[in-house]
Amino acid sequence: MLPWLDYPAILGRDTAGEVAAIGRDVTRLRIDDRVIGQAVGPTTNNPAEDTHQHYTIASEHMASTRPDAMAFAEAVAPPLGLGTRAVDVAAPPARIAGHGLEALQEALELLKPACPAPRSS
Incomplete structure (x- = not known):
């Protein structure tokens, strides 16, 4: 399937959780931050950079x-959804996958209620 991987893999x-530890060069995140x-x-x-595991x-x-919401x-x-859409944008129009657009729309719909309203200038 992916010839550069060592199997089983x-x-x-995609991942969501809480930050348990950070590297010395990390500046944006803190321990216990809720992240995606x-x-x-x-x-x-x-394998340490894969998901479907405790850390x-x-x-x-x-x-x-x-x-928080x-x-x-x-x-x-x-x-x-956002990653798929980024690939779609970089691809020629004939290669844009409908599922990527659907995934982006779904991701944006999920984010909408949790995000604060835009600030007025």
Whole structure:
């Protein structure tokens, strides 16, 4: 399936949870922050960076704090939808996948009630 991976492999990407530890160069996140993110284990072939386990190593730029009103079950959908949409935008129009657009729309709908209203200038 993915020839660079050592099998058996954990292929999860989307994650939501609480920060248990941080690296010395991390500046945006703190221990106990509630976060959503996308793991890169299937890309790096590093099982510690996969999901579907108790702890996952996530790069700071692949994680974001999540609103308190957003449940864990809702929080795991936006990373996939937004990541898929980013790939769709970078692809030629003929390759845009309908499922990517649907995933983005679903992610945005999930985020809407949890996000504060935009500030007026």
